[in-house]
Amino acid sequence: MGGGASAGGGRATRALRLLLLLVLALAAVEYLFGSILDASPLRTYLYTPLYNATQPTLRNAERTPASLKRFPPTEQNMNYADGYSEITIHNLTTNNHTDPNNVARKPIELNHTKTKSMEEVSSSVQNEPTPTSTLMTKLLDGVKNGTEAINKSDSATVTLPMCESASDLGPVPANTTDIELDEVEKKFPEVQWGGRYTPPNCTAKHKVAIIVPYRDRQQHLAIFLNHMHPFLMKQQIEYGIYIVEQKGTKQFNRAKLMNVGFMESQKLEPGGFACFIFHDIDLLPLDTRNLYSCTRQPRHMSASIDRFKFKLPYSAIFGGVSAMTLEQFQTVNGFSNKYWGWGGEDDDMYYRLLKKNYHIARYKMSIARYASLEHKKSTPNPKRYQLLSQKGKTFGRDGLSTLRYEIVQVMQYHLYTHILANIDERS
Structure with a gap:
């Protein structure tokens, strides 16, 4: 045993x-x-x-934010084909947008932020x-x-497949109920800092900058972001939302702010954007078949708005929401800088496009539908008709080529990039 x-x-x-x-x-x-x-x-x-x-x-979350290059205006860089004139100041902090300390996730001030590279992150984990x-x-x-x-x-060789259009695009409701901005900031974890989104499993066919001129509309901003992010993500596009705020109390200049948004979004995005959608903050799209992209012709996207009983007010309208490619926008020298107060700047842009032999494209009215948010109507610009009568004479000398502004602050929040600009110098 x-x-x-x-x-x-x-x-x-x-x-x-x-x-x-x-x-x-x-x-x-x-x-x-x-x-x-x-x-x-x-x-x-x-x-x-x-x-x-x-x-x-x-992905963008792994990229170091682009540095903001500034240069003072000179005679040599007045031509927009060679450079754009601007001045940057760093000691202005007045902001009627929102208190960065009162949001759910504190923003990143791009001028003072260094993002770790992937090599640095890997090294810290290994050690x-x-x-x-x-x-x-x-x-x-x-x-x-x-x-x-x-x-x-x-x-270097592995690439994601091209995104396919979703099969379930169609009408969507607009939730216009008041919501707090810090509550919206807690939503949509798939959105990267600065309001940038890239489809995770495919390569987007379109890379779009959403430029939103802004002042004193914080409640509208929360509703806008809460609606737009799921709407845009559904379309499988790569996009960034840029809120361009006018500093000070001078009359609002929507067109000049859109010029500023065009310039700054190009500097902030590595490689730049090829498509720009200029978007009023009080308009919410109601059909995901209304694709937020650019075509061979400039597109008037908000053709059918509820406050106009979903009818086109007049054939030459180009306001509200409009889309232009980089080439189209530069060809017409951007928007005019001269329209202070409400009205006229969109009609001026329509004329610029026609002068350069473009025509305006629109979706059919059943698709290009928008809901509008209630707000107090701005004071009309009494000089808008006089300016429009002179548009043929000033077309080449008013726009990107004469744009002057001061960047006060650029902040990346979770769901958007906030650009605060001083544009008070009269163009």
């Missing part, structure tokens, strides 16, 4: 030794040839990548102390080095 037990114990000991030798042999092979055996089970269990190697596209043994540390290093080499070689 004793001999049998002893023999059984010896066989068990030998089996354990063989198993241990097998594990050590596998570990040695993994260490020596880890860069080749990228699919081994041991690699799967010992190492988890810092990011998904199947989606190598660098954290762990109880791993020396042998296992070497094994992990070998495995990681091999995976990183493969990822580097593959990242």
Whole structure:
């Protein structure tokens, strides 16, 4: 009996030794040839990548915010084809937009923020102390080095498929109920800082800047963001929302603010935008088939508004929400800077487009539907008709080529980028 037990114990000991030798042999092979055996089970269990190697596209959350380059106006850069005149000041902080400390997620001031690169993030993770043994540390290093080499070689060739249009686009309701801005800031975690969104599983066909001129409409801003983000995400486009606020108490100049939004959004976005949608904050689209993109012709998007009984007020209207490509906007020298107060600037733009042989495109009225938010009507500009009568004479000398403004502050909130500008100098 004793001999049998002893023999059984010896066989068990030998089996354990063989198993241990097998594990050590596998570990040695993994260490020596880890860069080749990228699919081994041991690699799967010992190492988890810092990011998904199947989606190598660098997303905006991983990008360092672009620096804001400024230069004072000179005679040499007055021509908009060569450069744009502007002055930047950094000591103005007055802001009637919102208190950054009262939002759910504190914003990033781009002028004073440094974002860690992916290499810095990886380094900080690697340097954290762990109880791993020396042998296992070497094994992990070998495995990681091999995976990183493969990822580097593959990242240049692996691309996401093009986004397909959703099959369930159609009418959507507009929730115009009052909502607090900090409550909206807690929603839509898929939206990146600065109001930037990129479809996670495909490459967007359109990259669009939404430019919104703004002043004293904080309640409208909350409703607008709450409606627009799910609306735009449904369309599978890449976009950014830029709220351009006019500082001071001078008459509102919607057109000049849109020129500023065009300029600043191009500087903030690496590679720039190819499509720009100029959007009143009190209009909410009611049909996701109304695609927020640009075409070969400028598009008047808000053709059918509830306050006009969903009818086009007149054929030459181009206000509310309009879309233009980078080329179209630069060809017409942007908007006029001369329209202080309500009215006239959209008719001026319509004339500019016609002069450059563009025609206005529109969706059919059943698709181009918008709900309008109630607000006190602005005081009409008494000089708008006089300015419109002179539009043919000032067309080439009024717009991007004569744009002057001061950037007071640029802040990235969760759901939008806020640009505060001083545009009070009379153009």
